Amino acid sequence: MSVYDLDRISVPVSPPGLCDDTADSHYVPAPCQVACPVGTDAPSYIGFIWEKKYSEAFEAITATNPLSSICGRVCDAPCEPACRRESSDGAVQIRNLKRFVMDKLGHDLPKTQFMVSRPESIGIVGSGPAGLTAAFDLCKAGFSVTLYEMTDRIGGTMVWGIPHFRLPSGIIDEDIQRLQHQCLGLTVRLNTALGRDVMLDELKQCHDAVLLTIGAWWGKPMGIQGEDHPNVEDGVSFLRRINDGERPTLPHTVIVVGGGDVAMDACRAALRLPGCKIVKVVYRRGPDEIPARKIELHHAQKEGIEFIYNTLQTGIRIEGDNLLLQCMRTEPGLLEEDGRRSPVIVENSNFEISCGMVIAAVGQKAGNKVLDSAGFIDLDRVQTDFASMRTKDPKVFAAGDGAFGGSTIVMAMHHGQRAAYYIQAALDKIDQPIAYRTPYRTRRVPVAQDLEWEQLGLEEPIFHGVGDEPETFPEIEDTYDESAAMREAARCYRCDAETGSTDYSVRHREDLFS
Structure with missing residues (x-):
């Protein structure tokens, strides 16, 4: 058992016998972790990279993010503008460090699998980042989940909207294979469109709750x-x-x-x-x-x-x-x-x-004739209450770009996590659940002991641009090698250590750049 082996849908409580900084009354998450919509424990996985503990880094990365290989390539990385080193010599390249770990271990299948332990089932329409993330959390909580995808591929905008020179199809497959391996209660129905192959009333009869993650499929x-x-x-x-x-x-x-x-x-x-x-x-x-x-x-x-x-x-x-x-x-x-x-x-x-x-x-805008005629869509979106993720139908929830407008992959994932939380609360018959909050979990990981850390420059991956055969869409940049990853990891201020779990202060470090 690790500090990350928790039911994310429940309010986090530290498991007994584990050293978990979130149980410390003085603990404040690092700015990068607060900025991450899914609460990724960046300080810990960066520390593990420095120690060459890549399995532990993989665990920290994937704990709250089932699409980590994808995010290692195309996350918009809101963590990086929040990095305290951004104002001095450039933010720690958190996304590239995630990619380094996932390129090493992303093809591995975790040992942990989620068994079905509850009688209720949920139908999710759409298999983009919001739908997949909600499915992951709900399967982890023991529910049976059926994904209804109108195309012949799982992934939504990640498959159809991002060119392969940024996101190769094999990277998407890594995350989906890992998710399907873990989620034993997950069933996927491809080429199944809402209104063509299955109707909303049918889904409501088959499932105890329905989640609409239809995406913003159409251009304005x-x-x-x-x-x-x-x-x-x-x-x-x-x-x-x-x-x-x-x-x-x-x-x-x-x-x-x-x-x-x-x-x-x-x-x-x-x-x-x-x-x-x-x-x-x-x-x-x-x-x-x-x-x-x-x-x-x-x-x-x-x-x-x-x-x-x-x-x-x-x-x-x-x-x-x-x-x-x-x-x-x-x-x-x-x-x-x-x-x-x-x-x-x-x-x-x-x-x-x-x-x-x-x-x-x-x-971009959402569009579905069945939902439109039933009054679910207004102003190009599925009308959804963000505080509960409910639509006008108490049995139907919504999340992602189709509900809240075109956004980013990681924000759609956050919507999926919120929806999973409120769906479980509804099935548990909790009328007024505690408001969802991202559970910022972290590990006590030693800081990088590199005496030259303040002089280490930002490590940029090799950029290839269009390449020699542009029509084949070759990937635009390389991943870090091990030495570059360690140098970049050593640049981290380790803001999570500021409250006393180590022997020096971030505030003192920042004086060096003033």
Whole structure:
């Protein structure tokens, strides 16, 4: 038994006889762990990497994250901006360290398996990160779970929305095989779409609870004249075609409209396809307000993609064989709720950009005719109470992008964990359960005793870019070797040790950079 062998759905209680910092009244989770939506114990697995205890690091990584191999490649890593070393010489590369461990051990199947111990069953519609994570937690709690997936593959957006140069299909298979190996009460029904092959009322009769994790499967339109042209496509559909194996020949110049994750994946995928030589990204705000993760933006720029900021699309017209994207300049306006300034159009600033194809990555939406006609969907989402994860039907819950809008993999996983918690509470007939909280568990792991830790520079993996055969979508960067991983692990401040479990203070360390 380890400190992580707990029922995550229950309020965490330290098991007897185990040294667990979360039982210490002075314990405060490290900023990186607090920032992680699934509460990954980053300080512990970083410490284990330094000690070359990779099995223990694997345990710490996978304890609250059943999709750890995937997250080692494509997590947006909210832990890294929270790292206290970010303001000095750069955050510890927590995601890359996770990848290092998972590349070593991710193919291993854990010995622990979850038996069915309860009579109730749950039906989950959709097998993306929210659905898979909820299934993992519910199986761990002893329930029988059936996943209903409308396509022929498990994984949702991880399979259909992220290009293989960022997330190879074999990495997805690692996590899914490990999850299915552990979850003995899990049944998967592929090619089973809600409204086509199974109805909601049928699911409610078959199961004690239903969880909708249908994802934001459809791209939003730009709402401009001319976007019905055959060479204008939404980014979600474009990526789905590419991940299904298509390698279409594109025009010489492609414009991607948008600045989020879909835009970054779409512009980089387009650049790798035959025929395409120039890709431009048009975004309505400035470079400091683009929502794309900094590393993805940096990689796109290194690959030669041009970014045109403070530009709003207003229409598309045809000129011979080309499309002309009609645009206007913008300038920052008033602050909005998300902390960014609203773009204000500059009068008489009209101009046009010539291209052969426009990919619109301006947002995503959920869609299902059965749910829509039954009144579950409003404003492009399954209407869901975040405090309980319930829909308007007390037996039906919802989570993930389909309920709360397009987000990140790790945030969708958090939604899945919340949903599992409240589903169990409902089946336990607890009318007012304690509000869900991420259980920040940690180990007492010795800190890295490297006298040169404060001088160790940030370790960046080798970046390959588009590669010599771009159409094959080769992976863009390497994993750390052991020496690089140890050097990067030694850079960790070990903020979890600040309250006295070791003999030095993070505050003293930060003085070195002041």
